[in-house]
Amino acid sequence: MTRQVSFPRQYARTQRFSLGAPRAFTVSPDGTRVVFLRSRSGTDRTGVLWVLDPAAGREFPAADPAVLLSGAAEELSAEERARRERLREGSAGVVAYAVDSAAELAAFALSGRLFVAELRGGTARELAVPGPVVDPRPSPDGRRVAYVAGGALRVADVEPAAGAAAGETADRALAEPGGPSVTWGLADFIAAEEMHRHRGFWWAPDGESLLAARVDETPVQRWWIADPANPGRQPAEVAYPAAGTPNAEVTLALLGLDGSRTDVRWDRERYPYLAQAHWSAGGPPLLLVQSRDQRRQAYLSVDTGTGATSVLHEEDDAKWLELFPGVPAWTPDGRLVRIADEDGARVLVVGDRKLTDGRLHVRAVLDVGDADVLVSASAGPDATAPETGEAHVYRVGEQGAERVSQERGWHSAVRSGAVSVLVSAVPERAGAAARVLRDGAEAAVVTSYAEAPVLTSRARLTEAGARRIPCAVVLPTGYQEGDGPLPVLMDPYGGPHGPRVVAGHNAHLTSQWFADQGFAVVVADGRGTPHRSPAWEKAIHHDFAGATLDxxxxxxxxxxxxFPLDLGRVGIRGWSYGGYLAALAVLRRPDVFHAGVAGAPVTDWRLYDTHYTERYLGHPEEHPKVYDRNSLVTEEGLAETAGEVRPLMIVHGLADDNVVAAHTLRLSSALLAAGRPHEVLPLSGVTHMTPQEQVAENLLLLQVDFLKRSLGMK
Structure with a gap:
């Protein structure tokens, strides 16, 4: 008899049930191919590049790492490890790819080597180029591949020149770094970690030149992350731009395949942040640049002949300006597409026309077509009925918005022409379904190999309090009304960009497991969390500690x-911002919270990065009291703590280069000096992610044991 695996073990070995699920879709313009990544089972970490023919319903692998590497283990460069950490990518094999404009050729890196795959026939081969290769991208015509190696931006021909020796690849550098702290074609730390700009070069539509970012990290302060479990190892040097300190210098240049170089010029004193870039046939290169305080930004077009820029539109906000996926962009007829906060709503603007209103809260632009724009949106502040935890796909045109996704749930999409892939997570089904639609009708379903969870989540989505705070409440499986009140576990993230109240089954699996250990679990998305209204998100301006905890x-x-909540036994757990919130709750409201688990918490905001921290709290030199008030370790921050001492477990990965372990060490020192007992669990070799199977599994078990002991549960 086979023993059923436990949820913590299954959750860990399936990497939160992401393995085996199809993702990273691309649709060819002719609609004959859907390209995607998927591993071969729900416990296989190795991503394979697949192609689906929707008409025939046939899938085939276009690139299999096991074949291409002849079974050898994957080796990652430091640059690739850093890129995956910024993407929170814990898988192996093919984890990213890029295609030409026809989606006939894909390029990707494996073990620092460059590979291309013919997507019509499913054959893949290596191009012999210098390495280790990072972020390869084909030219629009598929004749060349640009990539980064050794800090240089290079270009290789896909086909060998006439008379070339077997395996010989024509390859050349378009821009060399010229210094140990300089790179071409890569996103800087701030862009990748906070702006969600993970690339640093863009092909011209004609394939004859590239727009490339030059990043100079010389001004950035250096931190050293050691491995205390292995004292013989040299600490890793990290260029970390903490709040109030210098950022990397990011500039742009137009690099021609003929060897020409034209520097792009804009007012970098006023707008030092390169937030996004876009280059398509709809117009010249398009930039979005921001001021350091993120209260001003400008949309710029680039003159490819001179490198001069002209302002298309400028925006300002008294608090901050948010960045959104998919914008800025051009329509095919040359109109600027952007998302803006206007009249209390987050709206889609095309050219000089606002195409949505307060009934929708636009989250992202998914595709820009000839007649409409495909967007992701949730119910806005003027919606007639709330849709707690839902996100839908809409087609937006001159005549209004039409909803594409119909089921209650969390939806997204990828589209090219008449064919789209609609990915839907709903409360009633585990995982997410990927359906291929042609002109709105289902043409195929992309197979998922993700494992079915050993438990079923039964979250009830609701709103709470005068502010109508979105919440999910999860009770133990089989709970009956007469069973009486339950100890409570608050399970938030609670901060910017991290919604936890999601109308999807898998989103609440961990909460359901905690509930089945005897808790009533509550997830609350308070002010500061996304997808409700600009005012809701910006209510935390200069006030993390007050608004989110309140x-x-x-x-x-x-x-x-x-609900059957025992308010005399309330625990709270969280990771990252959620870890900050958990520690904050136990220290400042011991009258409400009786135990907490704080994972990778930010405890001193002066130690967190520039773009994120200064957006919400301002510059530390200009607003020192704001930083002190929102800190857990300053004298003013600790002075906010009062009342009875509550049990607190602090967990931190010692290899974390995002929220460094100094946050936990400083908090522990401050608590010790104040005579406040607490526990610290250091995780050797663990970063801000916890992809290691045993670590992820045991973290859940240790947390529930600590909470039960602390709350007096049998």
Whole structure:
């Protein structure tokens, strides 16, 4: 008899049920190919590049790492490890790819080597080029591949020149770094970690030149991350731009395949951040640049002949300007596409026309077509009915918005022409379904090999309190009304860019497992979390500690009138911003929270990065009291703590280069000096992610054991 695997073990070995699920879709313009990544099982970490023929319903592998590497283990360069950390990518094999404009050729890196795959026939081969290769991308015509190696931006021909020796590849550098702290064609740390700009070069539509970023990290302060478990190893040097310190210098140049170089010029004193770039047949290169305080930004077009830029549109905001996926962009007829906060709503603007209003809260642009724009949106502040935890796909045109996704759930899409891939997570089904639609009708379904969870989540989505805080409440499987009140576990993220109240089954699996250990689990998305309204998100301006904590308390107390919550036994757990919130709750509201688990918490905001921290709290030299008030380790921050001492477990990966372990060490020192008992669990070799199977599994078990002990549960 086969013993059923436990949820913690399954959750860890399937990497949160992501393995085996199809992702990273591309649709060919002619609609005959859907390209995607997927491993061969729900526990296989190795990504394979696949192609689906929707008409025939046939899938075939276009590139299999096991074949291409002849079974050898994958070797990652430091640059590739850093890129994957920024992407929170824990898989192996083919984890990213790029295609030409016809989606006939794909380029990708394996073990620092460059490979291309013919997507019509499914054959893949290596191009012999200098390495280690990072972020290869084909030219629009598929004749060449640009990539980064050794800090240089290089270009290789896909086909060998006439008379070339077997395996010989024509390859050349378009830009060399010229210094140990300089790279061409890569995103800087801030762009990749906070702006979600993970690339540093863009092909011209005609394939004869590239727009490339030059990053100079010389001004950035250096930190050293050691491995205390292996004292013989040299610490890793990290260029980390903490709040109030210098950023990397990011500039742009137009690099011609003929060897020409034209520097791009804009007012970098006023707008030092390169937030996004776009280059398509709809117009010249398009840039979005931001001021350091992120209260001003400009959309610029680039003159490819001179490198001069002209301002298309400028925006300002008293608090900050948000960045959004998919914009800026050009329509095929040359109109600027952007998302803006206007009249209390987040709207889609094309050219000089606002195409949506407060009924929709636009989250991202997914595709720009000839007649419409495909967007992701949730219910806006003027919606007639709330859609708690839902995100839908809409076609937006001059005549209004039409919803594409129909089921209650969390949806996204990729589109090219008449064919789209609609990916849907719904509360009633595990995982996510990927359906290929042609002119709105289902043409195929992309197979998922993801494992079915050993438990079923039964989250109830609701709103709580006067602020109508979105919440999910999860009770133990089989709980009956007469079973009485339950110890409560608050399970938030609670901060910017991290929605946790999601109308999808898998989103609440971990909460369901904790509930099945005897808790009533509450997830609350208070002020500062995304996808409701600009005012909701910006309510945390200069006030992390107040708004986010107040909303957790309000949600908890409001829900107690409807659900069986024992307010005398309340725990809280969280990771990253959620870890900050968990520690904050236990230290500042011990009258409400009786135990906490803080994972990778930011405890001193002066130690976190520039773009994120200064967006919300301002520059530390200009607003020192704001930083002190929102800190857990400063004298003012600790002075906010009062009342009874509550049990607190702090967990931190010692290899974390995003929220460095100094946050936990400083908090522990401050608590020790204040005579406040606590526990610290250091994770050797673990970064901000926890992809290691045993670590991820045991973290869940240790947390539930600590919470049960602390709350007096049998």
């Amino acid at each position: 909303d957790q308390v309000e949600a908890l107390q409001a829900l107690a009138g409807e």
